[in-house]
Amino acid sequence: MARRTHRAARKRLLKKFLAPLLTLLAAALTGYSVWDYTGGASLPAAAMPEGALVSVQVIDVGQGSSLLLHTAEHSVLIDAGEREAREAVAAQLDAWGITSLDLMVLTHPHTDHYGGAVGLLGEYGVDALWMPAVSEVLLPTNRSYGQLLDAIEQNGCAVELLTEPRTLSLGEGITLSLLDGFVPEPDNLNDTSLCLRIDAGEASFLITGDGETPVEDRLREGGEPIDADILVAGHHGSSTSSRQKFLNAVSPKATAISCGAGNDYGHPHEKTLERLAPFGPVYRTDLSGTITFTTDGKTISVTAGQINDTIDAKG
Numbered sequence: 316m317a318r319r320t321h322r323a324a325r326k327r328l329l330k331k332f333l334a335p336l337l338t339l340l341a342a343a344l345t346g347y348s349v350w351d352y353t354g355g356a357s358l359p360a361a362a363m364p365e366g367a368l369v370s371v372q373v374i375d376v377g378q379g380s381s382l383l384l385h386t387a388e389h390s391v392l393i394d395a396g397e398r399e400a401r402e403a404v405a406a407q408l409d410a411w412g413i414t415s416l417d418l419m420v421l422t423h424p425h426t427d428h429y430g431g432a433v434g435l436l437g438e439y440g441v442d443a444l445w446m447p448a449v450s451e452v453l454l455p456t457n458r459s460y461g462q463l464l465d466a467i468e469q470n471g472c473a474v475e476l477l478t479e480p481r482t483l484s485l486g487e488g489i490t491l492s493l494l495d496g497f498v499p500e501p502d503n504l505n506d507t508s509l510c511l512r513i514d515a516g517e518a519s520f521l522i523t524g525d526g527e528t529p530v531e532d533r534l535r536e537g538g539e540p541i542d543a544d545i546l547v548a549g550h551h552g553s554s555t556s557s558r559q560k561f562l563n564a565v566s567p568k569a570t571a572i573s574c575g576a577g578n579d580y581g582h583p584h585e586k587t588l589e590r591l592a593p594f595g596p597v598y599r600t601d602l603s604g605t606i607t608f609t610t611d612g613k614t615i616s617v618t619a620g621q622i623n624d625t626i627d628a629k630g
């Protein structure tokens with residue numbers, strides 16, 4: 316039974332994703348690399364604070380990860396926490412009046428990142444969905460992943476399995492870049508994580524999913540800019556991410572960690588917190604709830620629980 320389920324899931328995946336993959340290849344040949352989806356204007360401009368270019372929220376989803384970024388013109392959800400996190404993510408989308416996402420990114424196929432997406436895909440419009448191109452040996456064959464594939468199919472969003480860097484414009488002076496996520500023959504799903512960078516004016520954010528040392532090494536050696544103001548710590552603050560050399564290269568002015576209070580994994584790891592200590596404040600969802608960064612391109616305001624900070628962008 317398990318074998319049959321596995322084969323069926325694989326077949327379904329190929330059928331579902333082959334066409335978009337070919338579209339992507341065709342797009343690469345014709346050379347488009349900027350926003351090319353049908354969406355846009357899904358968010359009323361008035362919803363953004365005066366002068367703000369972009370808001371990046373690290374949503375409190377307990378143990379897991381979900382980031383919502385939006386501009387006056389676009390809204391993007393990066394991961395959606397566990398299945399139980401759907402409500403918390405939906406509450407943020409509703410608070411901003413978002414009924415349709417321009418883009419959903421599922422950094423890698425672990426349930427603490429895609430679980431909530433199963434429900435959300437049935438309730439919100441999604442124009443495009445980015446996922447890493449995961450090898451057959453690592454692809455999950457569990458029931459919840461099958462449910463995700465069903466939800467994607469029912470939603471009808473355009474799926475893209477990313478195999479090379481690309482940059483989208485999210486408005487004037489605002490870009491979302493896929494830097495990496497292409498570790499050859501990764502040992503585990505964490506190292507298939509898509510890594511993203513957001514630039515808004517002089518402010519910048521770096522997001523590495525659950526990427527561990529091999530991912531961080533590639534980013535460091537890859538030649539793409541990884542110096543950033545705000546780092547969303549990889550793998551919920553695990554000791555196998557946020558390694559010293561990587562932190563030196565990113566040199567963040569502040570870090571956000573998404574993890575659940577009293578989680579079973581000991582996230583964030585004490586060693587990670589020690590390494591992060593010289594790099595400015597560390598904001599944690601387990602201590603402060605949802606963390607909201609808002610920037611006008613020069614300064615970044617941070618609100619989380621009782622916290623109200625302002626950070627100057629490095630430029």
Ligand SMILES: [Zn+2]
Pocket residue numbers: 379380425427428525550551
């Ligand atoms: Zn995770």
